[in-house]
Structures are given as structure tokens and as C-alpha cells.
Amino acid sequence: MTNKTLALFFITFFSISVFAQPRTIPPTQKPKLVIGVVIDQMRWDYLHRFDKMYGQGGFKRILSQGYSFENTLIPYTPTYTAVGHACVYTGGVPSTMGIVGNDWFEKTIDNRMYCTADSTVTGVGSTNAAGKMSPKNLWATTVTDELRLSNNFKSKVIGISLKDRGAILPAGHSANAAYWYDDATGKWISSTYYFKNDQLPKWVNDFNATDPVAKYMAKDWNLLLPLSAYTQAENDDNEFENNISGETSPSFPHKLSKLTKTKYAAIRTTPHGTSMSFDLAKAALINEQMGKGEYTDFLALSISSTDYIGHTFGPNSLEIEDTYARLDRDLADFLNFLDMRIGRGNYLFFLTADHAVAHNPGFLEQYQIPGGHFDDRKMKDEINAAIDSAYAIKDAIRYAYNYQFYLNDAVLENSGKNVEAIKAFIVKKLKQYPYVVHAVELENLAAFTMNETQKRMMSNGYNPKRSGDIQFTVKPQYFDGNKKGTTHGAWNPYDAHIPLLWFGWNIKPGETNREVYMTDIAPTVAALLDIQMPNANVGKALVELTR
Numbered sequence: 001m002t003n004k005t006l007a008l009f010f011i012t013f014f015s016i017s018v019f020a021q022p023r024t025i026p027p028t029q030k031p032k033l034v035i036g037v038v039i040d041q042m043r044w045d046y047l048h049r050f051d052k053m054y055g056q057g058g059f060k061r062i063l064s065q066g067y068s069f070e071n072t073l074i075p076y077t078p079t080y081t082a083v084g085h086a087c088v089y090t091g092g093v094p095s096t097m098g099i100v101g102n103d104w105f106e107k108t109i110d111n112r113m114y115c116t117a118d119s120t121v122t123g124v125g126s127t128n129a130a131g132k133m134s135p136k137n138l139w140a141t142t143v144t145d146e147l148r149l150s151n152n153f154k155s156k157v158i159g160i161s162l163k164d165r166g167a168i169l170p171a172g173h174s175a176n177a178a179y180w181y182d183d184a185t186g187k188w189i190s191s192t193y194y195f196k197n198d199q200l201p202k203w204v205n206d207f208n209a210t211d212p213v214a215k216y217m218a219k220d221w222n223l224l225l226p227l228s229a230y231t232q233a234e235n236d237d238n239e240f241e242n243n244i245s246g247e248t249s250p251s252f253p254h255k256l257s258k259l260t261k262t263k264y265a266a267i268r269t270t271p272h273g274t275s276m277s278f279d280l281a282k283a284a285l286i287n288e289q290m291g292k293g294e295y296t297d298f299l300a301l302s303i304s305s306t307d308y309i310g311h312t313f314g315p316n317s318l319e320i321e322d323t324y325a326r327l328d329r330d331l332a333d334f335l336n337f338l339d340m341r342i343g344r345g346n347y348l349f350f351l352t353a354d355h356a357v358a359h360n361p362g363f364l365e366q367y368q369i370p371g372g373h374f375d376d377r378k379m380k381d382e383i384n385a386a387i388d389s390a391y392a393i394k395d396a397i398r399y400a401y402n403y404q405f406y407l408n409d410a411v412l413e414n415s416g417k418n419v420e421a422i423k424a425f426i427v428k429k430l431k432q433y434p435y436v437v438h439a440v441e442l443e444n445l446a447a448f449t450m451n452e453t454q455k456r457m458m459s460n461g462y463n464p465k466r467s468g469d470i471q472f473t474v475k476p477q478y479f480d481g482n483k484k485g486t487t488h489g490a491w492n493p494y495d496a497h498i499p500l501l502w503f504g505w506n507i508k509p510g511e512t513n514r515e516v517y518m519t520d521i522a523p524t525v526a527a528l529l530d531i532q533m534p535n536a537n538v539g540k541a542l543v544e545l546t547r
């Protein structure tokens with residue numbers, strides 16, 4: 001070959017390679033299906049840190065063929081599960097959409113409240129309290145509600161998650177169904193909010209009838225790959241890890257088949273909980289004919305096991321590294337399923353997290369990185385005792401939730417004492433804890449001197465009907481929790497920096513480090529679908545995807 005023919009050969013060869021890319025079906029006017037996947041507790045850095053553990057069909061496929069917002073932040077505190085799911089789907093923050101925590105003190109009824117608790121409904125497929133759930137505490141519409149409103153409720157919307165709140169809040173108020181898991185019985189359930197006839201669809205009963213939990217737990221939990229492939233974990237047996245319910249050691253192999261008494265609860269804290277959630281999602285897509293009709297359908301799937309495993313073992317455990325290797329395989333399998341059933345390019349897929357997570361402080365201490373843990377209820381009791389001795393008032397602080405104190409208004413007002421002086425006393429006492437940095441009366445937040453990022457997140461998280469009266473911040477890497485395992489909830493990037501990946505219908509490959517927010521997800525879906533944004537939205541459509 002001469003140089004010229006050689007050049008021609010290469011040009012022809014590379015042109016053919018370009019044309020030999022997988023053929024994408026020309027996109028339809030609207031996607032046949034939207035799939036939103038929330039990975040509970042997924043830190044953004046897991047996308048890259050566990051890179052070597054991933055195959056080609058899961059995270060790597062999405063990263064190479066989809067669009068990644070590498071710098072997506074949660075714009076409020078507290079960074080908890082219910083708030084995250086509500087924010088992703090409403091584009092709102094606690095001050096606008098009403099979900100201020102997993103739990104809070106509801107001032108209108110003078111009682112504690114769980115985010116999705118609803119005493120007016122009963123379980124369907126369950127007779128216990130796990131079924132008494134609905135989205136009634138969520139004030140706002142979700143983007144899934146707006147999709148239903150956009151076409152007179154022709155779109156089908158279903159939410160699925162082991163956690164009630166992970167299924168119910170994303171599916172919104174007008175959903176066709178939400179399904180969650182009852183660990184007393186090992187069954188997937190719903191409530192009379194969705195099924196007035198008190199009957200689960202036959203396909204859900206059929207799914208439950210196979211006792212999927214028993215099948216999965218019989219497989220135990222062993223490492224997916226040879227031990228030498230795991231490079232991101234501490235010693236497997238260490239003092240910073242908790243146990244799976246029913247086990248006595250935090251190490252592999254996890255003999256789940258031995259957990260006869262606790263298996264229904266324990267599956268939550270294993271990767272089998274992830275696989276089972278994908279199984280139910282596939283069954284829903286098939287049996288409900290989702291993505292097969294004239295209108296866009298929406299499946300909101302939330303993977304909870306990642307959070308249970310993360311809390312128990314922490315981000316530097318062999319268990320978490322293996323969990324993400326396995327999640328990646330489940331994801332690859334799910335994308336293949338969608339390609340076959342809905343068609344490549346016919347579905348819009350996004351993946352994000354409801355919050356991330358801190359490292360275990362004891363583990364960090366080994367490497368001289370500062371941190372620690374505390375107990376907010378103990379702080380409440382200590383400060384209450386100090387108020388009692390200074391002012392002769394008992395239980396002045398009623399609850400400690402979400403790094404906030406709720407004051408006992410009736411007791412304070414009836415005391416005849418100067419309430420403002422007592423509030424100032426609490427703030428002063430809080431600041432005496434060595435790990436507390438700020439303590440602030442939330443009503444007066446605007447007049448308070450503090451870093452703008454923290455202040456904005458606190459202000460977005462403040463809802464006068466449901467939030468506490470006094471909030472405190474702590475030094476980085478201090479959290480309300482124990483020596484073992486870990487948690488989340490703070491403003492810091494380790495809790496607030498989440499993945500945000502888009503893939504499929506009308507999504508061009510790319511990535512950006514532009515700072516965007518969790519609140520931008522719902523208005524972006526709305527913009528892509530040409531529908532109204534949710535009614536408490538404060539986010540902005542991501543123009544990288546919409547132009």
C-alpha cells in the first residue's frame with residue numbers, strides 16, 4: 001500500500017466505524033416511558049471511586065452515552081430520605097413543599113408525625129401499621145402529578161421502593177399505585193389510599209406468592225468478585241461496622257440462609273433487597289403495560305438497600321464496595337430489559353440520590369482526620385435540666401429532631417417567665433458544646449451572621465408549620481449517631497453532593513461541573529416533557545438538556 005492508499009484505507013475504516021455505532025431509533029415526540037431511579041444514600045464519588053468494580057452495561061454505559069451533572073448539590077438541610085425524595089420530584093424545598101424530615105413535630109395537631117403516616121387509610125396486603133401510609137403530608141404536586149394533570153390522567157404512574165417514603169413521595173398524590181415492603185410478612189404492599197377496593201393487583205399477589213425473600217436469602221451474601229479486586233475497603237472485621245439483624249459478625253461471608261427469624265427484615269440490609277426491587281419494577285412494567293400506550297408513563301423506583309447497608313457498614317467497607325458492584329450489574333440488566341421492552345431511545349432515564357453520607361468518624365480518626373459523634377436527645381435532656389435549675393421550668397425543650405429543638409410553647413407561656421431570655425439561654429448552652437458551631441433561632445435566621453451556603457440551606461429547610469425553633473450546626477464530620485456505622489443529615493458536601501445522570505430519549509452524551517441543584521431535576525423533566533412544573537418548584541430546568 002502506498003501512503004496515499006493507506007490514508008484512504010484509514011479514512012474509510014474510521015468512517016465505517018462511525019457509521020457502525022449502535023443504531024438509535026429516531027426519538028418519538030415524547031418518550032414512551034420515564035424512569036426515575038433514586039439510589040438511597042449514593043455519594044457522588046461512588047461513580048468514580050468504584051470505577052474498577054463496574055462492568056460496561058451499567059454506570060459506565062450511562063456515563064459514556066448519557067449526560068452527567070458532576071456537581072449536583074442538595075440546597076437545604078436536613079439531608080434526609082423523605083426530604084430528598086420529595087425534593088427530587090417536586091423541585092421544592094422543605095419551606096415550600098412541606099416535607100421537613102423523616103419525622104417532625106406537627107404543630108397543627110400538637111403531635112409527632114412520620115412523613116408518610118396517614119391514620120385515615122389502612123394497608124392493602126398488610127394488616128399492620130406498615131400499610132397506614134399515603135402522600136397526604138406532602139403539600140406540593142410532584143412532576144409525576146403534573147404529568148397526570150397534563151393529559152387528563154392518561155399517563156400511568158407507579159412508585160416502587162422497599163421504603164414506604166421512597167415509593168409514596170415520588171409517585172405523588174394522583175399516582176395509580178405505590179408499592180413498598182412490609183418486613184413483618186416479607187410482602188410488597190400498598191394502602192387504601194391507592195386501592196379503595198382493598199385489593200392488590202393479581203400480579204403483585206403472584207409476585208408475593210413466590211416468597212422472593214426466601215429465595216434470595218438462601219443465596220447468602222458472598223463477594224461478587226475475587227477478594228483481590230476490592231481495593232477501596234478497610235479490613236472487613238473492624239470496630240466501626242454494625243451487624244445485619246440476626247448476625248453476630250460484620251464480616252463476609254454473610255450467611256443469610258441462617259437468618260430464619262430475621263430474614264424478612266434483614267433482606268433490607270443486603271444487595272438482595274436491590275435485586276428484588278428491580279424484579280418488582282420489571283413485573284410492574286410488564287403487567288401494567290407501561291410504556292406501551294399512547295401517553296408517556298412514569299415509573300419512580302427508589303433503591304433503599306444501599307442506605308441500610310451504608311448506615312450499617314459505612315462508605316469504606318467491603319460491603320459497600322460489593323453493594324455497588326452488584327447494583328451496577330442490576331442496573332445493566334435493567335437497562336437491557338428496557339431496551340428490549342420499550343426500545344432504545346424511547347425511554348427517558350434519570351438516576352440520582354436522596355442524599356449522600358459521611359464517613360465513620362472513628363475510621364477517619366485513624367488517619368488523623370477530625371470528626372466525632374453526639375446524641376441530640378442527651379443534649380436536650382442536659383439543657384432542659386439547666387433550664388430547670390435556672391428558671392424552675394421542666395421540659396422546656398419538647399423534641400430534638402433534625403438538628404433542631406422544638407420548644408414546649410404551652411409550658412413556656414404559662415411559666416410567666418421571659419421566654420426570649422430562655423431562648424437566649426438555650427442558644428448559649430448549645431454553643432458551649434465543643435462540637436457545636438452555630439445555634440440560631442430559625443425565625444431570626446436572616447439577621448444571623450453565618451456562611452451564606454449554610455444559611456441558604458437552613459433557610460430553604462425552614463418551614464414554620466413543621467420545623468423546630470432553634471437549630472444548631474456542628475463542626476464538619478460530627479453527626480448525631482453512634483460509634484459504629486454512619487449517617488447523614490448535615491449541610492456538608494459529603495451529605496449533600498449527589499450523582500445526577502440522564503440517559504435515553506433525546507439525551508446527548510456529555511458532562512458538566514457546573515453547580516446545579518437537586519431542585520433542578522423536576523423542572524427539567526417537566527421541560528423535556530412539555531408539561532407544567534410542580535407547584536412548589538424553586539429549581540431551574542437544566543439547559544444542557546433542554547436546548
Ligand SMILES: [Zn+2]
Nearest residue numbers: 041081307311
Ligand atoms: Zn439514611
